[in-house]
Amino acid sequence: MKKIKVVSIFGTRPEAIKMAPLVKELEKRSDLIESKVLITAQHREMLDQVLEIFEIKPDFDLNLMKHGQTITDITSGVLKGVEEVLSEYKPDIVLVHGDTTTTFSAALAAFYQKVTVGHVEAGLRTGNIYSPYPEEMNRMLTGRLATWHYAPTTLNRNNLLLENVKDENIIITGNTVIDALYYVTDKDYEFESEELRNIDFENEKVILLTCHRRENWGTPMENIFTAIKTLASKYSDCKIIFPMHKNPLVRDTAKKIMGESPNIILTEPLEYQPFAKLMSKSYLILTDSGGIQEEAPGLGKPVIVLRTETERPEAVEAGTVKIAGTDTDTIIDMVSVLMDNKEEYEAMSKANNPYGDGKAAQRIVENIIKEFS
DSSP, X not given: OOOEEEEEEEOSHHHHHHHHHHHHHHHHTTTTEEEEEEEOOSSOHHHHHHHHHTTOOOSEEOOOOOTTOOHHHHHHHHHHHHHHHHHHHOOSEEEEETTSHHHHHHHHHHHHTTOEEEEETOOOOOSOTTSSTTHHHHHHHHHHHOSEEEESSHHHHHHHHHTTOOGGGEEEOOOHHHHHHHXXXXXXXXXXXXXXXXXXXXXXXXXXXXXXXXXXXXXXXXXXXXXXXXXXXXXXXXXXXXXXXXXXXXXXXXXXHHTTOTTEEEEOOOOHHHHHHHHHHOSEEEESOSHHHHHHHXXXXXXXXXXXXXXXXXXXXXXXXXXXXXXXXXXXXXXXHHHHOHHHHHHHHTSOOTTOSSOHHHHHHHHHHHHHO
């Protein structure tokens, strides 16, 4: 019996985290599936860390990461590199994830080769093509190129239906990030960083901060960090941990505004496993990241979103996430409520996670076998 030839394509750390459980599930079905992994290395170092955690060895590596690369550089490099692999390997289906430049460019390359595209984490929308940028347009364009749409939630499905995607081509799966999160947090892990090892997570309230998005560069980011500095002064008995993005603009702004606060810990970026463990031990999470809005509720952690809109409104509706935007006073007020009001905190921390049960990858693979066998 001829096996189904599947190529999973990704290039950044967030994609790798969310695609890793799917790659592992495809490997389990080697009786029916010939699974290959193609990485573009749109990000290099952080991507490699995730591959190591999940013990994934890519079959194809475009190694595109270059200092100072533009979106156009990435797009053209992925398009050409993926074309060469697909024209030689001739898969039955290409799987891409989410909304990166790798995602859109790989889907376009597959379309040019007349290869079926499966879009994992399909149907997320903010309604603003420049927020997040360029991710919102990337996922919309990928949605036009895909045949199979693996939507995490019913709301994502409804977004796709409004864009005239056929209902029979939409599979509600939950989000693979929950699969990945349970995989790593179930393992024993001790922080390598002495700073993190010395924190008394049982008796100190720890706030985890992430902030890096393009649309927050400049004044919005300054507003956010000013709010954090004020909160650190107001709650001097708490610890605020900020793993700084590699981007110099983010790092310089963080050090300038928050660098002198004694209870703010500025660290280097954390690999996925320690970061997931840190999320599980934190009291509260502040972020402009999309994926964390899905992961943290799976661990019972309230999330304050440092953006003006979110493509994940299910979490807002479920009560696990609140949107603060980038206004300094609003951030301070929202965090203060959760620090001071136990009932408000528990209402968020105990709300049901709308993003799944850790079996999303299994559902995707079952669909592939059903459609291509």
